[in-house]
Amino acid sequence: MTTVVLDTNALMMPVECDVRVFEELDRLVSEADPVVPAAVVAELETLATGAGEEATAASVGRDLAERCRTVETAESYADDAVVELASPEAGLDGYVVTNDRPLRERLLARGVRVIGLRGANTLAVTEP
Numbered sequence: 001m002t003t004v005v006l007d008t009n010a011l012m013m014p015v016e017c018d019v020r021v022f023e024e025l026d027r028l029v030s031e032a033d034p035v036v037p038a039a040v041v042a043e044l045e046t047l048a049t050g051a052g053e054e055a056t057a058a059s060v061g062r063d064l065a066e067r068c069r070t071v072e073t074a075e076s077y078a079d080d081a082v083v084e085l086a087s088p089e090a091g092l093d094g095y096v097v098t099n100d101r102p103l104r105e106r107l108l109a110r111g112v113r114v115i116g117l118r119g120a121n122t123l124a125v126t127e128p
Contacts (some may be wrong), residue, residue: 001033003094004115006058007066007082008043010097011036011061013102015053017117021097022067024123029095034068041065079103086112095125 004025013019025032044065047058075081082103086096088111096107097115104114108128118124 002029002094003035003092004029004032004083005035005037005085005092005094005096006040006065006076007098007100007103008047008058009099010060011040011044011064012054012057013099013117014064015057015060015113017099018121019117019123020121021064021123024049026111028123028125032052033094035071035085036065036068036100037073037075037078037085039073039076039078039081041070042076043078063101066071079106083110086110088112 008019013021014104018096044062045056048055048062071083071085073081082096083106086092086107095113095115098104099117104116107114111128115123
């Protein structure tokens with residue numbers, strides 16, 4: 001199994017970007033083990049209480065997170081929790097799915113492979 005860490009906006013992509021995240025993961029990664037930090041689930045729950053498209057996307061993302069293994073981290077901020085899980089020191093030999101440019105740059109600088117939006121509704125891998 002290949003660990004794939006998903007961040008908040010990755011789980012919101014189906015509504016915001018019309019991306020079928022899990023179908024794309026199946027296409028890109030054989031035997032993906034989807035993981036979300038507990039801080040990401042908490043952020044989705046907070047965003048889902050609002051109104052508008054963001055709240056709808058967060059609600060869908062929260063439902064999609066149930067298809068993933070939730071992992072506790074020492075970090076309470078979602079992006080930091082993703083970095084903690086994805087760091088080579090944590091033993092990750094997988095990917096992080098994000099469309100967040102600053103987070104993407106942090107991960108690539110640490111040698112982590114990133115899956116992000118490429119084109120209208122397709123995901124692609126970026127190697128560090």
